[in-house]
Amino acid sequence: MHSPDPLRHGGNRWQVAAALGCRPEALLDASASLVPFGPPASVRRALHRALRGPALRAYPDRGHTALRAALAAHHGLPPEMLLPGNGAAELFTWAARDAAAAGLNLLPQPGFADYDRALACWGAAPCRWNAMPGAALPPERLSDGAAPPDGAATVLWICNPHNPTGALWRREALLPLLERHALVVCDEAFLPLVPGGEAHSLVPLVPGHENLVVIRSLTKLLAVPGLRLGYAVASPARLQRWAGWRDPWPVNGLAAAVAQPALADGRWLRRVQAWVAREGPWLQRQLAALPDLEPLPTSANFLLLRGAQSLEPLRGRLEREHRVLLRSCRSFTGLGPSWLRLSLQDRAGNRRLLRALRQATASTRSASRSARR
Numbered sequence: 001m002h003s004p005d006p007l008r009h010g011g012n013r014w015q016v017a018a019a020l021g022c023r024p025e026a027l028l029d030a031s032a033s034l035v036p037f038g039p040p041a042s043v044r045r046a047l048h049r050a051l052r053g054p055a056l057r058a059y060p061d062r063g064h065t066a067l068r069a070a071l072a073a074h075h076g077l078p079p080e081m082l083l084p085g086n087g088a089a090e091l092f093t094w095a096a097r098d099a100a101a102a103g104l105n106l107l108p109q110p111g112f113a114d115y116d117r118a119l120a121c122w123g124a125a126p127c128r129w130n131a132m133p134g135a136a137l138p139p140e141r142l143s144d145g146a147a148p149p150d151g152a153a154t155v156l157w158i159c160n161p162h163n164p165t166g167a168l169w170r171r172e173a174l175l176p177l178l179e180r181h182a183l184v185v186c187d188e189a190f191l192p193l194v195p196g197g198e199a200h201s202l203v204p205l206v207p208g209h210e211n212l213v214v215i216r217s218l219t220k221l222l223a224v225p226g227l228r229l230g231y232a233v234a235s236p237a238r239l240q241r242w243a244g245w246r247d248p249w250p251v252n253g254l255a256a257a258v259a260q261p262a263l264a265d266g267r268w269l270r271r272v273q274a275w276v277a278r279e280g281p282w283l284q285r286q287l288a289a290l291p292d293l294e295p296l297p298t299s300a301n302f303l304l305l306r307g308a309q310s311l312e313p314l315r316g317r318l319e320r321e322h323r324v325l326l327r328s329c330r331s332f333t334g335l336g337p338s339w340l341r342l343s344l345q346d347r348a349g350n351r352r353l354l355r356a357l358r359q360a361t362a363s364t365r366s367a368s369r370s371a372r373r
């Protein structure tokens with residue numbers, strides 16, 4: 001049976017629960033970066049309404065007319081510049097098809113593994129640019145130390161805020177990249193969660209830049225990974241081409257039905273950003289007080305923890321003994337086992353996370369002391 005590598009993504013609640021012999025709900029999943037108190041009531045209500053109407057029984061509108069209109073109104077762009085998808089992940093596949101044809105692909109390292117998957121679909125072998133914590137844009141060096149290729153057509157993939165570091169690139173830093181690269185693919189999956197983040201979105205630049213693709217996700221913001229909804233913002237000609245390549249009904253009727261009420265739910269957006277502004281710095285301070293762990297600064301709803309040695313024993317202990325899941329960083333090239341990523345929880349969840357970390361670091365330290373004796 002095909003079984004995807006569990007290390008490449010967080011959120012493996014079902015597999016871990018089966019391995020531990022517990023209910024999936026018993027786990028605190030800080031390995032996937034979703035809003036922990038979602039989905040919003042507006043989405044639940046829209047789903048109930050949709051279940052009573054044709055959304056379930058009829059084939060979805062292949063032109064996504066209402067959904068595109070809602071997304072267009074949200075961003076103040078013409079509907080032809082928006083293409084809804086089955087999460088952001090599906091749209092990376094089509095962006096990658098264009099990217100493979102446009103030139104040499106430069107992927108961030110460390111970065112989200114799905115860009116690799118999407119490029120591999122089209123046989124493209126990427127280079128990496130250095131996106132380690134503290135790195136600046138434009139990339140001055142590739143991750144192997146070489147200078148970025150001069151004169152060759154290049155495709156730059158960026159993620160803003162960056163997964164896994166949580167770094168937020170400022171729009172001024174991104175603007176010159178549009179002049180340098182044949183294509184820029186900007187993943188803004190987490191941007192709506194970042195307080196003040198929209199000021200750095202590249203979406204308003206799409207009308208003036210044929211070579212820009214922005215991909216957004218509503219999955220994180222609304223906490224609906226089981227429903228899945230994302231969209232691409234790009235030139236109408238590009239999106240029309242993609243629409244001709246994909247399967248006929250990539251966005252299901254229920255996902256389409258929740259988008260409009262969710263986008264109109266300004267209270268939800270404010271609540272989510274207020275949570276990140278409140279809990280982020282609080283958790284950062286608490287983590288900084290723990291021995292042997294260094295939390296890195298972040299703008300997003302997730303952060304990296306660095307250890308002096310491998311944090312994998314700690315991660316295993318958290319999982320087995322505390323039912324708390326953190327994201328292993330072994331699949332992020334450039335990071336490896338001395339790093340973990342964790343996502344912000346509500347206050348009760350953050351306290352549970354900290355309690356578990358305190359106990360597990362103490363047990364891990366005493367186990368390694370006994371092993372040395």
Ligand SMILES: Cc1ncc(COP(=O)(O)O)c(C=O)c1O
Nearest residue numbers: 087088089112163189217219230
């Ligand atoms: C940076 C980044 N972009 C996109 C996605 C995928 O978004 P979606 O669930 O909407 O496909 C993820 C999922 O973890 C992600 O981390």
